[in-house]
Amino acid sequence: MLPEIGQFLMVLAFCLAAIQSILPLLGAQRGQLSWMRMAPNLAWAQFAALAFAYGLLTYAFIYHDFSVAYAASNSSINLPIEYRISAVWGGHEGSLLLWILILGGWGVAVASFSNNLPVAMSSRVLAVMGMVSVGFIGFMVFTSNPFDRLMMVPLDGNDLNPMLQDPGMIFHPPLLYMGYVGFAVAFAFAMAALIGGRLDASWARWSRPWTTVAWVFLTLGIALGSWWAYAELGWGGWWFWDPVENASFMPWLLATALIHSLAVTEKRGAFRSWTVMLAILTFALTIVGAFLVRSGVITSVHAFATDPTRGVYILVFLAVVIGASLILYAWRAPKVGMGGGFSSWSRETVLLANNVLLVVACSAVFIGTMYPLIIDALGMGKMSVGPPYFNSVFVPLMVPLLIMMIIGPLVSWKNATFKGSFERLYPVLAVGLLAAVVWPLTMGEWGLIPAVMIFIATGIVGTFIVDLLPRIKAPDFAGRIAKMKKLNTSWLGMHVAHVGMAITIIGMAMAASYQTEKDVRVAPGDVVELAGYSFTFKGVQEVRGANYSSLYGTVEIRENGELVTILNPEKRTYDKHQGMPMTQASIDRSVFRDLYVSLGDPVGTTGAWIVRVYYKPFMTWLWTGVIIMSVGGILAISDRRYRVKIKRRLTGRKEEPQAVVD
Amino acid sequence: MKARSKRLVLIGVIIVAFGAAVMLVLNAFQENLVFFHTPTEVKEREVAYDRQIRIGGLVEKGTFKREEETTTVTFNVTDGESSILVSYTGILPDLFREGQGIVAEGKLLTSGLFVASHVFAKHDETYMPPEAAEALKRAAEKAEAAAQATAKPIPVEKGE
Numbered sequence: 001m002l003p004e005i006g007q008f009l010m011v012l013a014f015c016l017a018a019i020q021s022i023l024p025l026l027g028a029q030r031g032q033l034s035w036m037r038m039a040p041n042l043a044w045a046q047f048a049a050l051a052f053a054y055g056l057l058t059y060a061f062i063y064h065d066f067s068v069a070y071a072a073s074n075s076s077i078n079l080p081i082e083y084r085i086s087a088v089w090g091g092h093e094g095s096l097l098l099w100i101l102i103l104g105g106w107g108v109a110v111a112s113f114s115n116n117l118p119v120a121m122s123s124r125v126l127a128v129m130g131m132v133s134v135g136f137i138g139f140m141v142f143t144s145n146p147f148d149r150l151m152m153v154p155l156d157g158n159d160l161n162p163m164l165q166d167p168g169m170i171f172h173p174p175l176l177y178m179g180y181v182g183f184a185v186a187f188a189f190a191m192a193a194l195i196g197g198r199l200d201a202s203w204a205r206w207s208r209p210w211t212t213v214a215w216v217f218l219t220l221g222i223a224l225g226s227w228w229a230y231a232e233l234g235w236g237g238w239w240f241w242d243p244v245e246n247a248s249f250m251p252w253l254l255a256t257a258l259i260h261s262l263a264v265t266e267k268r269g270a271f272r273s274w275t276v277m278l279a280i281l282t283f284a285l286t287i288v289g290a291f292l293v294r295s296g297v298i299t300s301v302h303a304f305a306t307d308p309t310r311g312v313y314i315l316v317f318l319a320v321v322i323g324a325s326l327i328l329y330a331w332r333a334p335k336v337g338m339g340g341g342f343s344s345w346s347r348e349t350v351l352l353a354n355n356v357l358l359v360v361a362c363s364a365v366f367i368g369t370m371y372p373l374i375i376d377a378l379g380m381g382k383m384s385v386g387p388p389y390f391n392s393v394f395v396p397l398m399v400p401l402l403i404m405m406i407i408g409p410l411v412s413w414k415n416a417t418f419k420g421s422f423e424r425l426y427p428v429l430a431v432g433l434l435a436a437v438v439w440p441l442t443m444g445e446w447g448l449i450p451a452v453m454i455f456i457a458t459g460i461v462g463t464f465i466v467d468l469l470p471r472i473k474a475p476d477f478a479g480r481i482a483k484m485k486k487l488n489t490s491w492l493g494m495h496v497a498h499v500g501m502a503i504t505i506i507g508m509a510m511a512a513s514y515q516t517e518k519d520v521r522v523a524p525g526d527v528v529e530l531a532g533y534s535f536t537f538k539g540v541q542e543v544r545g546a547n548y549s550s551l552y553g554t555v556e557i558r559e560n561g562e563l564v565t566i567l568n569p570e571k572r573t574y575d576k577h578q579g580m581p582m583t584q585a586s587i588d589r590s591v592f593r594d595l596y597v598s599l600g601d602p603v604g605t606t607g608a609w610i611v612r613v614y615y616k617p618f619m620t621w622l623w624t625g626v627i628i629m630s631v632g633g634i635l636a637i638s639d640r641r642y643r644v645k646i647k648r649r650l651t652g653r654k655e656e657p658q659a660v661v662d
Numbered sequence: 663m664k665a666r667s668k669r670l671v672l673i674g675v676i677i678v679a680f681g682a683a684v685m686l687v688l689n690a691f692q693e694n695l696v697f698f699h700t701p702t703e704v705k706e707r708e709v710a711y712d713r714q715i716r717i718g719g720l721v722e723k724g725t726f727k728r729e730e731e732t733t734t735v736t737f738n739v740t741d742g743e744s745s746i747l748v749s750y751t752g753i754l755p756d757l758f759r760e761g762q763g764i765v766a767e768g769k770l771l772t773s774g775l776f777v778a779s780h781v782f783a784k785h786d787e788t789y790m791p792p793e794a795a796e797a798l799k800r801a802a803e804k805a806e807a808a809a810q811a812t813a814k815p816i817p818v819e820k821g822e
Contacts (some may be wrong), residue, residue: 274692343668357679364687368687382697382793385691386694388694389691392689396686397683494755523735579757580757581757582756597812601753
């Protein structure tokens with residue numbers, strides 16, 4: 001009975017979303033306040049229906065209702081509770097339901113925090129959100145019902161795919177989806193502004209915090225996925241240019257461009273139509289991502305088993321979204337106007353270059369990802385585009401972009417001079433050069449790539465410092481602290497995010513340039529020497545887990561005879577997936593290096609194994625930098641100006657809903 | 663600068679940037695496109711010896727050998743029609759075993775040995791990599807075409 005209620009709720013949510021996409025929009029066009037006022041309630045009702053449905057599906061997983069086909073194929077009696085809850089998003093149908101639930105959640109968030117918007121604007125935003133919901137809920141209702149029943153109820157389920165039985169599974173998909181789906185909000189704001197014909201600085205100010213929040217989630221989601229692949233897959237890599245990684249990375253690149261372009265639109269009123277275009281494209285790329293993952297066109301750890309109607313549905317949805325938004329754009333954008341002018345050397349120019357480079361980089365990734373798929377679809381042969389392509393295109397495009405991060409924050413808006421921009425930079429460049437010469441030498445061997453990256457990273461940090469110092473200039477310590485507290489958080493957020501990027505760059509460059517690895521065959525008692533550490537292989541024993549048995553290795557690591565740590569790489573075989581052993585790498589992390597051991601295959605009869613050992617310098621910096629980037633994003637949106645109107649409202653000045661003028 | 667010439671400069675810069683990017687992409691594409699071949703194609707056709715290619719098929723039963731004291735393995739990859747000897751040094755994917763569909767990326771030596779730098783198996787026991795499936799399909803189609811050709815005197819035209 002419960003699953004049927006779940007199914008009913010899905011249909012209900014679909015209908016509510018349909019009403020939400022029409023009524024408030026008509027209300028906004030005709031000035032019907034009562035219709036517009038329906039929008040937040042509809043958003044809440046839709047979210048409640050989805051949350052209830054989601055709860056019912058989770059219930060089926062927790063209490064082993066294997067009559068639900070989706071639960072039967074993704075859970076089992078012995079699956080630990082945390083994985084039963086996260087197994088709900090372990091397959092196509094459930095992860096789509098999570099996606100839709102999060103979309104509904106964003107709708108509710110917009111409904112709750114849009115009190116400072118003119119009611120016509122917020123109604124249009126919610127109407128567009130409703131349309132997006134219609135598209136995705138329809139996808140679920142028509143092609144992928146998670147509540148389908150089985151005629152023959154199995155005694156036990158098929159268990160969650162062993163790959164997904166990892167703590168990463170609990171956090172990676174929800175965070176990533178929060179990011180992905182969040183760009184629907186940026187898209188909805190852009191569409192609402194186009195419909196209303198009001199594409200100005202205040203639109204940028206409204207849409208900016210939403211875009212930044214979505215960006216923060218996407219950043220964390222991608223990084224967590226990378227962190228998971230690093231720990232779980234036993235390949236020791238953290239980025240593979242796999243089509244599905246690219247599917248999340250392309251919107252990230254465009255969203256990063258969008259954040260910067262929104263800054264120009266808000267501060268200077270320029271780039272308006274370009275910003276709208278970016279919002280549309282970013283959202284379109286999130287749908288492309290859904291297509292790549294859910295249509296079965298690619299082989300990947302992420303690909304769900306699929307049937308072709310799903311791919312067709314998403315393609316049609318994508319065509320409708322792009323078609324409709326571009327028509328609206330073509331109709332409305334020419335009336336928008338150019339906004340404030342700027343000279344050829346100004347903050348605007350630097351940000352324009354930032355946008356061009358990010359868009360070009362995104363296009364390069366897009367071509368590399370889609371070309372083999374298109375050639376295959378046309379029956380013109382099979383080929384693949386591997387990491388060498390992406391590295392040789394992406395890195396040269398990123399270097400100028402990163403160099404601009406050193407200069408950018410010091411260039412004034414509208415009209416700057418080279419002298420004014422670079423004056424304060426000389427000490428920074430000097431320190432950067434020094435670091436570029438010396439730091440790589442401490443790693444054993446000087447190399448060009450790490451040197452360039454270190455120069456850039458120190459430059460970015462240095463720029464923050466020279467930009468900060470004049471702002472906190474005061475005669476005494478207390479004065480400096482007082483000034484520090486008054487710093488503009490939006491400005492601070494930008495610098496913190498840039499510093500995070502700098503730290504990540506160092507992590508990437510060092511790990512890529514100075515890692516050492518060995519694949520060796522070891523018998524119990526054998527010692528492997530790597531980067532000054534000696535790894536002693538103590539052998540492998542059998543250990544039993546909740547729903548798997550494990551070959552549990554023990555490796556002792558010593559440095560100059562001192563015990564550093566004991567690592568336990570595993571090879572797990574899950575009861576329900578006997579044919580699918582899982583490698584579980586074991587990693588000792590510290591500030592300056594990771595030591596990484598994973599088990600290959602057993603060889604011979606003497607208990608010998610093939611073991612892979614890595615020494616990876618500065619890996620921790622990579623992840624830490626990403627967290628700092630996200631903190632920067634959060635700082636940026638905590639800026640007072642985004643809350644000004646709400647405060648005014650709370651102090652008693654009631655705002656009249658603005659009349660709708662088109 | 664006047665607004666007009668300023669815009670021209672901007673457009674110029676953008677065109678140059680795009681041009682550079684396009685060159686970068688095309689160049690990288692030419693060097694790094696990895697074409698896929700079935701074992702039969704490798705046997706019959708001329709396949710480039712100096713660049714990375716991918717081959718796919720099943721790991722032939724009874725051909726997997728591990729060289730003593732090293733991490734090098736050799737095995738045959740077959741599409742049911744022809745098979746190629748592949749050697750690989752390193753750790754094999756978890757799902758690698760005889761009879762399983764795999765894809766190997768690497769270079770073909772003039773001796774006919776395929777030296778793989780990467781071996782891929784799908785991360786799921788129920789599916790095989792699409793390239794491996796494709797290799798089996800192409801071989802089956804060919805066999806069928808051949809069977810029809812012998813059954814009927816009129817040669818059947820097949821693409822390929």
